[in-house]
Amino acid sequence: MRSVYRYGIVLMALLVSVSAFAGYAFNFPEPVTPIARETLHMHNLVMVVILVLFFLVLGLLVYSFITHRKSVGFKPANFSGPIGRKQWLWVLSPFALLFFIDYVVFGIPALHAVIMYEDTKTDAELVVKVTGSQWLWEYSYPAEGISFTSRLITPREQIDQGAAKGENYLLEVDNPLVLPVGKKVRFITTSNDVIHSWWVPAFGVKRDAVPGFLREFWATVEKTGTYRGQCSELCGKEHGFMPVVVNVVSQEEFAKWIASKKPVVAPVATSPLADGQKAVVAQAVK
Ligand SMILES: [Cu+2]
Numbered sequence: 389m390r391s392v393y394r395y396g397i398v399l400m401a402l403l404v405s406v407s408a409f410a411g412y413a414f415n416f417p418e419p420v421t422p423i424a425r426e427t428l429h430m431h432n433l434v435m436v437v438i439l440v441l442f443f444l445v446l447g448l449l450v451y452s453f454i455t456h457r458k459s460v461g462f463k464p465a466n467f468s469g470p471i472g473r474k475q476w477l478w479v480l481s482p483f484a485l486l487f488f489i490d491y492v493v494f495g496i497p498a499l500h501a502v503i504m505y506e507d508t509k510t511d512a513e514l515v516v517k518v519t520g521s522q523w524l525w526e527y528s529y530p531a532e533g534i535s536f537t538s539r540l541i542t543p544r545e546q547i548d549q550g551a552a553k554g555e556n557y558l559l560e561v562d563n564p565l566v567l568p569v570g571k572k573v574r575f576i577t578t579s580n581d582v583i584h585s586w587w588v589p590a591f592g593v594k595r596d597a598v599p600g601f602l603r604e605f606w607a608t609v610e611k612t613g614t615y616r617g618q619c620s621e622l623c624g625k626e627h628g629f630m631p632v633v634v635n636v637v638s639q640e641e642f643a644k645w646i647a648s649k650k651p652v653v654a655p656v657a658t659s660p661l662a663d664g665q666k667a668v669v670a671q672a673v674k
Contacts, residue, residue, distance in 0.1 A: 416428050416431065416589070417589045417590045418590065419590065419592060420590045420591065420609050420610055420611045420613075420615070420636075421590075421591045421592055421593070421607045421608055421609055421610065422504070422608060422610075423504065423505055423591065423592040423593055423606075423607065424590060424591055424592025424593075425592070426500075426501045426504060426505075426592070427501065427592045428592075429497070430494075430497060430498060430501055433493075433494070433497065434494060437489060437493060437494070441489075505605070507606070508574045508575075508604040508605060508606040509574065510572075511572050512572045512573065512574035512606060513571045513572055513573070514529070514531075514567075514568065514571055514572075514573045514574070515529070515530055515531060515573075515574045515575075515576065516528070516529055516565065516567070516573055516574070516575050516576070517529075517530060517575075517576045517577075517578070518565075518575055518576070518577045518578075518586050518597060519577070519578055519579060519580060519597065520577070520578075520579040520580070520581075520582075520583075520584025520585075520586065520597035520619065520623070520630075521537075521579070521580045521581060521584075522580075522581050522582065522623060522624050522626065523540075523619075523623070523624065523625075523626035523627065523629055523630040524537050524538060524539040524540075524630055525537070525538045525561075525565075525584075525586070525619075525630060525632060526538070526580075527563075527565050529646070532646055532649075532650065533650065534646065534649045534650060536563050536649070537563065538561045538562065538563045538564060538565065538632075538633070539561055539562050539563075539630075540558065540560070540561060540629045540630065540631060541560050541561060541562050542554065542556075542557055542558050542560055542629075547629075556616065558618075558628065558629065558631060559616040559618070559631045559633065560631070560633065561631060561632075561633045564614070564633035564634060564635045565632070565633070565634045565635070566634075566635045566636075566637060566642060566645050567607075567609055567634060567635070567636050567637070567642070568636075568637065568638070568639045568642035568643075569609055569610065569611065569612045569636050569637065569638055569639065569642075570608065570609070570610060570639070571608065571639070572606055572607075572608045573606060573607055573608070573609075574604060574606050575593075575595070575604060575605050575606060575607065576602050576603070576604055577595050577596070577597040577598075577602070577603045577604070577605070578597055578598065578599065578600075578601060578602050578603070579597040579598055579599040580599065581599060581623075582599065582623050582624060583596055583597065583598050583599070583621050583623065584596070584597040584619045584621050584623045584630070585597060585619060585620040585621035586617070586619070586632060587617045587618060587619070587620040587632065588607075588615050588616070588617035588632055588634055589617055590615045590617075591607045591609065591615065591617075591634075593605045593606075593607055594620055596621055597621075609634075609636045611636065612636050612637055612638060613635075613636055614633065614634070614635050614636075615633070615634045615636065616631060616632065616633050616634075617631065617632040617633075617634075618630070618631050618632060619631075619632070
């Protein structure tokens with residue numbers, strides 16, 4: 389009876405935790421860039437291998453517990469004297485196996501992925517500079533002379549006063565970043581004040597925006613659509629209120645968008661960066 393009670397408690401705890409996480413997906417979002425896909429493959433490979441190892445080791449343990457019981461008359465081995473060859477084999481073989489898995493089975497694809505992540509320059513067709521500010525994002529296309537800010541537009545009543553939350557609560561902005569589908573985009577990040585981090589889960593990219601430094605990443609988005617993310621480096625009071633929204637459009641639509649933006653917005657001169665920093669950006673963009 390007591391064990392039934394105990395199982396009841398465990399079951400209830402599980403149900404409560406499941407409902408608490410109902411809004412969260414357990415797996416990665418659908419990958420839409422080569423980096424996101426590579427990351428997902430790496431994750432799946434590691435998961436499969438460690439699950440196989442886990443059940444193998446667990447199975448061996450359970451088997452040993454059951455067959456080597458004193459109650460069934462099992463006589464323990466008597467280890468005395470120098471360690472024999474067979475014992476050394478049992479000590480070294482798990483070590484060798486784990487070494488092989490870590491450095492070969494995981495190591496080679498991981499190295500391949502990291503090299504791919506860092507290759508921001510090969511075939512990049514567009515450069516976008518992302519500047520974090522407390523608490524908005526500024527996007528500029530240096531070659532096109534376009535620059536604009538992107539701020540949260542969720543109404544304050546929804547945040548502070550308990551008004552009904554919209555569909556994209558805290559994940560909606562006035563001017564989303566616009567990118568062409570299927571083109572490799574090289575991103576350069578920096579910040580005006582503190583460290584921020586630009587993150588879009590479906591792209592598989594997250595890069596810190598560090599004041600005084602330029603950091604890079606790239607994305608070739610393969611599917612049109614609207615993608616949402618957030619600042620993911622605690623950057624002050626309104627860290628939770630500087631989302632990232634990216635509209636990925638066809639190449640024709642992108643060309644139209646660029647043309648429509650050009651005459652309205654002044655070129656990079658609106659950037660609050662100091663002249664010295666601008667020179668560095670110009671250098672990096674080349
Ligand atoms: Cu931030």
